[in-house]
Amino acid sequence: MSAAATPMSLNEIGFYFTRAAVGAGAPFGLGEEFAETSKWVAFLGLDPAAAAVPALRGLADGGSGIALTLRRAETVISVESGDGRILSAIYAGPVVADRLLVEAAHGEECRLALDATDQPLLIAAAVASAGICASRIAVSWRSPNAGRIVVELSHGTATLTGLNAAAIAAPDPARVEIVLNGAGGESPPSSHTRTIRPADSRSGAAERGVVMDGAAQLTVYDYFSRCLVPSTGRSRIAGAGAGKLTDNC
Amino acid sequence: MRLERMGASFQTRLSFMRQLIRRIRREGWRLERLCFELDADGLGTAVYAAHAPARTYSLVAFTHGIGAAERTDRVIAEAWDATFSLFDGVPDASDIERLRENTPKQEAGRFRTSELVLARANKSMRLFGHAVESLAAGRQPDAGRLAETGYLMRTTAVYGSGKFGCADREKIADRPEMRGPFQAELLTVYLIRWMSIDLVNHVARCRGGAGSAALAPDHARYLGIGNATGLGMAPFLIRYPVLVNNWVLARETALARVRALPSAGAGETAGFMALLGRARRYVGEWSVEDEPQAARIRRLRADLDALAGWCPAGLAGRYPWDSLYRFAESNFSLEGQEFTVSLLLEGHGPVVDELGEKMSAPVPSRLRPEMRLGELRRLIGAHYAWALAEDYTRPEAAERFWYYSEEKLEPRVGNRRTEPGAEFEMPIAVARDISRLNARLLDYDDSQTAADFLAEAPEYRNTVWRVQTAPLCPYGEIRDNLIAADRRPLDILRFKLAFFGVSKFDPKSDLWTRVNMYQGAPLPDEVAGGNGEEWAFATRPAALSVEAGP
Structure with a gap:
């Protein structure tokens, strides 16, 4: 962990994180979802930059795959890697959230199982950000260091178990299980459980900004910078206000 | 909405500046100069407060001496005659010191959620010096020169909504006085206009002493604040179709x-x-x-x-x-x-x-993954037939791309055929993207859902959302191909600026324009006194009249 950077506004998270994903290789629409998901990481009381970096890195360096396949077997939907690589959470998060929204409309119990993904927390945050109408959603995965991690969403609260800074910033690729409207995926007894109201966190973020790890924030900015276009003499004359100085008026 | 008509827009009494001034007048806001510590050259610090019924907003202004070569309207400028922050409340000495370290740096500074807006302005060298000289000599500025320019200072950027660490729109969106679009930004500009008048009077008084004059009220009222606006405004209009729809x-x-x-x-x-x-x-x-x-x-x-x-x-x-x-x-x-x-x-x-x-x-509507592709296809046919008519393989139909330059993130427009960077273009090519989506959907069955489709074709995610949003906002879409070689970004700018309430559009190219903000608007003591309700179509005051027009 490095020193905390100056707090970022939600608007800045939207701007920089969207384009960081684009800089890492995602299409713009997924970049926007990634930014929204990252805000929800903050609303869950966690560091969005620290969570973002492993996913950005995995996508950019090709360690994470973007091809995925959905299969349904009775009440379980499997989201599988299409090429054997671990799944990119930037790609898989919106697919999972979309599928849960469709299933939630039926009001029935449903389970999703994802192949190993590069940042499980982003899957949980993508689900949280989707505004799914369900009595209960439990997202869980297992970390060699932190044990079983569960993010449980119910009636406007989020209960987080087992998450610590290391599990966020340096996650081990893990399979993720999601339970919608059903039993299972309960939080294990743990002293590392806390309950959060994301709506309150959101108000707090708007009031005070979002604090994040300085080094992680710089890494996000590095990916963001990849989608900036180098300036040339020709491009300079095509910018807003090009060619005019104010001393002529 | 077609670009050609958007490019002919004018302010109305629904424009956001007009709404703000009506509110200030109706609610009896108290406008107060809290601090004015400027030297004889007009360099220093000033603070102006707008006391609304429940809250106070303060403009913290810093004025600087800069060289003529540094004075440019562009985003890539590094120095300005004046820099500003709109503070949420009344700043104390430590706030002002912190802002003194950051506000003059503009994009390179860092701000807190106590700041709502960041802005900067340059003097109109054509008018400011002349006005000082005239007033110092005890006379009003020359009528022709005053009317020719119409402002003493020109803003070159007014940033709000969470930029550079400032407060998010979400922080203030529920406040009655800030609920309307861009009210914090436009309050900032109104207070800057006040400061620009105080500044010219102050410098003239320091030079001319007892023999100097102050700008006559009708002269001062005729002066607005200039603004130079370029490409940065256009992507906003593409990004928020529901908001634009509500304006129209x-x-x-x-x-x-x-x-x-x-x-x-x-x-x-x-x-x-x-x-x-x-x-x-x-x-x-x-x-x-x-x-x-x-x-x-x-x-x-x-x-x-x-x-x-x-x-x-x-x-x-x-x-x-x-x-x-x-x-x-x-x-x-x-x-x-x-x-x-x-x-x-x-x-x-x-x-x-x-x-x-x-x-x-x-809050923007969310993508609806449960929508059947048959319905999505129907929506494309119903709302985007205009977009499907174009052949985007023609080079001139897709010649331009919009992007952020690595140089201070300045928005620019490039030629897709001859310049690098098109892979990072801003997502404003709505017409082309809809056409591509429509073609891609041919590979899918009507009974499949958007979720099915997007799992395999995630690159269409924002385009699918856009199509789904179309029925909610009949006025939300610019029904033209924005990347065609012959499109004028200026038309988009003018549309947005008209909704802001500006006047005197003065195009400098197809990419940017100068305008006047608050020309003719009541002065602070007038509006706070409940006067000056109507100020559209400001004309030269009688003392300045010349034989012009009908």
Whole structure:
């Protein structure tokens, strides 16, 4: 962990994180979802930059795959890697959230199982950000260091178990299980459980900004910078206000 | 909405500046200069406060000495004559010290959520020096020079909504005085205008001493704040179709209400004729170097001449305002038609003004993954037939791409065929992207869902959302191919600026324009005293009148 950077506004998270994903290789629409998901990481009381970096890195360096396949077997939907690589959470998060929204409309119990993904927390945050109408959603995965991690969403609260800074910033690729409207995926007894109201966190973020790890924030900015276009003499004359100085008026 | 008509837009009484000034007047805000510590050259610190009923907002201003070569309107500038932060509340000494370290750096500074807006401005060297010289000698500035420029300072950026660490829009969106679009930004500009007048008076007084004069109120009122606006505004309009829809819907609803009025009394007709007279003088005084715009202004003058001739008989019948609108629609240029709408709304505050409350937008709608692709296809056919008509493989149909430059993130436009960077273009090529989506959907069955499709084709995610949003916002889409070689970004800018409430569009190229903000608006003591309700179509004060216009 490095020193905390100056707090970022939600608007800045939207701007920089969207384009960081684009800089890492995602299409713009997924970049926007990634930014929204990252805000929800903050609303869950966690560091969005620290969570973002492993996913950005995995996508950019090709360690994470973007091809995925959905299969349904009775009440379980499997989201599988299409090429054997671990799944990119930037790609898989919106697919999972979309599928849960469709299933939630039926009001029935449903389970999703994802192949190993590069940042499980982003899957949980993508689900949280989707505004799914369900009595209960439990997202869980297992970390060699932190044990079983569960993010449980119910009636406007989020209960987080087992998450610590290391599990966020340096996650081990893990399979993720999601339970919608059903039993299972309960939080294990743990002293590392806390309950959060994301709506309150959101108000707090708007009031005070979002604090994040300085080094992680710089890494996000590095990916963001990849989608900036180098300036040339020709491009300079095509910018807003090009060619005019104010001393002529 | 078509670009050509958007590029003929004018302010109306629903414009956001107009709404702000009405609110300040209606609610009796107290406007106060809290601090004015400037040296004889006008360099130093000033703080201006706007006390709304429940809260205070303070403009913290720093003025600087810069070289002529540094004075540029562009985003890539590094120094400015004045820099500003709008503070949420009244800043204490430590706040001002912190801002003194950051505000002058602008984009390179870092801000807190106690700051709502960041802005900067340069002096109009054509007018500022002359005004100081004249006032110091005890006389008012030359009429022609005052009217030629119309402002003492020109803002080159006004950043709000969470930029550089400032507060998010979400922090203030529920406050009654900030609920409308861009109210914090436009309050900032109004206070900057006040400071610019104080600044010129102060420097003149320091130079001229007891023999100096201050700007006469009618001179000061005629001075607005200039603004140089470029490409940065355009992506905003593409990104928020529901918001844009609500702006246009309010205006169209207002127009429909006025047209539905069955008759006009004698007083109402006389009032309209007086307004038209003022508007004709205003257009007569509107002068630009840009020849295409100059030609449009000449045609507008002719349109208004024709309107003045039509009115005596035309307004005597039933549904006079509807008849007037139809006359304009049948006979006028686009600028003439849009100006007529502005006139029609101007005289009907009682049926128009409350619509200003409806010009914000709720949280954007979410993508609907459960939608069947058959329905998605139907929506494309119903709302985007115009986009499907173009062949985007023609080089000129997709020549331009918009992007952020690595140079201070300045928005720029490039040529796809000859310049690098198209892979990082901003997502404003709506028409082309819809066409691509439509083609890709041919590979899928109508019964499949958007979720099925997007799992395999995630690159269409924002385009699918856009199509799904279309039924909610009939006025939300610019129905033109924005990346075609012959499109003018300027048209988009003008549309947005008109909703802000600016006047005197002065295009400098197809990419940017100068405008005047708050020209003719009541001065702080006037508006706080409940005066100066109407200020559209500002004309030269009597003492400055010259033979111009009708």
